[in-house]
Amino acid sequence: MAKEFIVAIELGSSKITGVAGRKNLDGSTSILAIAQEDSTSCIRKGVVYNIDKTVLCITNIVKKLETTLKTKVAHVYVGVGGRSIRSIKNVIVKELPVETTVTQEMVNELMDANRNMSYPEQEILDAATQEYKVDNQYQLDPVGIPCHRLEGNFLNILWRKAFYKNLNKCFDEAGIAIAEMYLAPLALADSVLTENEKRAGCVLVDLGADTTTVSVYYKNILRHLAVIPIGGDNLTKDIASLQMEEKDAEILKLKHARAFTDNSDIDNTLMLSIDQDRQIESRRFIEIIEGRLEEIIENAWFQVPNEYVDKLIGGIVLTGGGSNMPEIEHAFRNHTHMGKIRIAKFVTQTINSNIPEIMAHDGKMNTVLGLLEKGDMNCAGDEISNDLFLNPETKQGPTTEELHRDPRPISETTGRGIVQTEAEKLKAEEETRRKREEEEEEARKKTEAEEERIAIEKKENSVLNKTLRFLKKFGSSIISGEE
Structure with a gap:
C-alpha cells in the first residue's frame, strides 16, 4: 500500500490520462501508477461533450490506479484546457482624492474588481497580473508607494461557462473530489520552460491531437494565451480524404509524414502503400502534410501580440505529440523566421519511473506530469481491503465542497493558474455578496446618520429656532435685571 501519493488527471482529446506519483525528499518524483482511457467518444477539442461517457472514463481511470496502488484515491488534481480558452486584457483604475500610500488592501480591491468582471457566456478561470501603474510609473509591486492614481493591468483567462460546468459535473457525478483545478497550459509551461526563456520572452506551442495551444511569456509574466481548434488529427483527416480509413491514414502519417521536405528531395515516381x-x-502526400502544417503554424504565430514579436529572445518552444514529427523545427523556422527553436520532449523536473509511457520522452506526458508537480496535498485514502464483510460504500474522504469549505482570498490564487471549482466559486460569490451587503448596510447607516445630523443642524439654524432662542435669552436677561 502506498500511504502518500498525488494523483493528476488530464482530459485530452484522444486519451484521458491519470498518473499517481510520490514526491521524494531530494525533489524528484517517483511515478507509481498510470492509467489511460480512450476519450475520442466523449471529449472533443479538449472539452467534455458527453458527460456520461466522460464520467465512466474518469471512474475507470481511478479504479485502475486504485488497483495498482492498493489504496483508495481520496481526491485528484485536474487540468483545465481545450477549445475556447482565450485571454483578454483588462484595466482597473482607482482614483485617490489625496496622495495615499498604496496598501495590500488597495491592491486586493483592484484584483476583486477585476475578477468580478462579467463576460457573456464566459467564465474567468484565472487572472494574470501584468503590472501596476502608480501615477505614471509601472511597477510589479506597488505596495508602499504614495500616489494619486493606481491602475491595475490584468490578463483575464476565459472559458465557456458550459464547458466549465460540464467539467465540474463530470467529477461530481463520478464521486471523485477535486483537490485543485489548474489551467493545463500554465502547469505545462511551468514544467517545460526554463526561467531564462520566460524572462527573455518565448512562445510555447503545444501541438495536440485536436488543438494547438499558444502561450506567450515575457519578463516572467504570461502575456497571451489562446487555443486554436486544429491539431494533428486534422492531418490524419486530410490524408483520409484520399479515400482511405482514418486508422490507415494515421498509420501512414506516423510512418511517412515530415514537416518539411526540400523540393529537390521529392521523388515524383515514388508511391506510398496504403494496403x-x-x-x-x-x-501528393507531402503537399497535404505541409499544407495543413503551414495553416497550423501560421495560426499559432498569428496569436503572438505585435508588441512582443521582436522581444522573444527565448525563441519558440514546441511540445506535445505533434512535436515528434521529423523536421518540425525546420517548418516553424521557415514560417516564423525565428532562429531559436527548441523541442521540449520532457519536463524539467526529475522523474523516476520504469513505465514505458512515462519515459518515452515524446512530449505526450508533459502536461499531466506538470499537473502532478503542482500537487501538494496527499491524495491517498484508505487501504483497499479484501475483507468481504466491510462495507464497500464506506466514505473514503471529503467531497470537493468539503475540501474547499472556506473560500480563499483572490490574492491567494490569482496568477497561479489555479481554477476555482464550481462549489468553491459559489461559496466565494456568496461571501462576496455577503460582504457587499454588509458594506451597503454600513454605508446606509452612515448616510442616515449624516442626514439626521444635517436635519438637526437645519432645525437648529431655522428662523423659528433662532427667534425662540433669542426670546428665551431675552426673557432670561429681563428676569435677571429685575432681580
Missing part, C-alpha cells in the same frame, strides 16, 4: 492494393503519390 496491398492501393498506393498514393509521395508528392
Whole structure:
C-alpha cells in the first residue's frame, strides 16, 4: 500500500490520462501508477461533450490506479484546457482624492474588481497580473508607494461557462473530489520552460491531437494565451480524404509524414502503400502534410501580440505529440523566421519511473506530469481491503465542497493558474455578496446618520429656532435685571 501519493488527471482529446506519483525528499518524483482511457467518444477539442461517457472514463481511470496502488484515491488534481480558452486584457483604475500610500488592501480591491468582471457566456478561470501603474510609473509591486492614481493591468483567462460546468459535473457525478483545478497550459509551461526563456520572452506551442495551444511569456509574466481548434488529427483527416480509413491514414502519417521536405528531395515516381492494393503519390502526400502544417503554424504565430514579436529572445518552444514529427523545427523556422527553436520532449523536473509511457520522452506526458508537480496535498485514502464483510460504500474522504469549505482570498490564487471549482466559486460569490451587503448596510447607516445630523443642524439654524432662542435669552436677561 502506498500511504502518500498525488494523483493528476488530464482530459485530452484522444486519451484521458491519470498518473499517481510520490514526491521524494531530494525533489524528484517517483511515478507509481498510470492509467489511460480512450476519450475520442466523449471529449472533443479538449472539452467534455458527453458527460456520461466522460464520467465512466474518469471512474475507470481511478479504479485502475486504485488497483495498482492498493489504496483508495481520496481526491485528484485536474487540468483545465481545450477549445475556447482565450485571454483578454483588462484595466482597473482607482482614483485617490489625496496622495495615499498604496496598501495590500488597495491592491486586493483592484484584483476583486477585476475578477468580478462579467463576460457573456464566459467564465474567468484565472487572472494574470501584468503590472501596476502608480501615477505614471509601472511597477510589479506597488505596495508602499504614495500616489494619486493606481491602475491595475490584468490578463483575464476565459472559458465557456458550459464547458466549465460540464467539467465540474463530470467529477461530481463520478464521486471523485477535486483537490485543485489548474489551467493545463500554465502547469505545462511551468514544467517545460526554463526561467531564462520566460524572462527573455518565448512562445510555447503545444501541438495536440485536436488543438494547438499558444502561450506567450515575457519578463516572467504570461502575456497571451489562446487555443486554436486544429491539431494533428486534422492531418490524419486530410490524408483520409484520399479515400482511405482514418486508422490507415494515421498509420501512414506516423510512418511517412515530415514537416518539411526540400523540393529537390521529392521523388515524383515514388508511391506510398496504403494496403496491398492501393498506393498514393509521395508528392501528393507531402503537399497535404505541409499544407495543413503551414495553416497550423501560421495560426499559432498569428496569436503572438505585435508588441512582443521582436522581444522573444527565448525563441519558440514546441511540445506535445505533434512535436515528434521529423523536421518540425525546420517548418516553424521557415514560417516564423525565428532562429531559436527548441523541442521540449520532457519536463524539467526529475522523474523516476520504469513505465514505458512515462519515459518515452515524446512530449505526450508533459502536461499531466506538470499537473502532478503542482500537487501538494496527499491524495491517498484508505487501504483497499479484501475483507468481504466491510462495507464497500464506506466514505473514503471529503467531497470537493468539503475540501474547499472556506473560500480563499483572490490574492491567494490569482496568477497561479489555479481554477476555482464550481462549489468553491459559489461559496466565494456568496461571501462576496455577503460582504457587499454588509458594506451597503454600513454605508446606509452612515448616510442616515449624516442626514439626521444635517436635519438637526437645519432645525437648529431655522428662523423659528433662532427667534425662540433669542426670546428665551431675552426673557432670561429681563428676569435677571429685575432681580
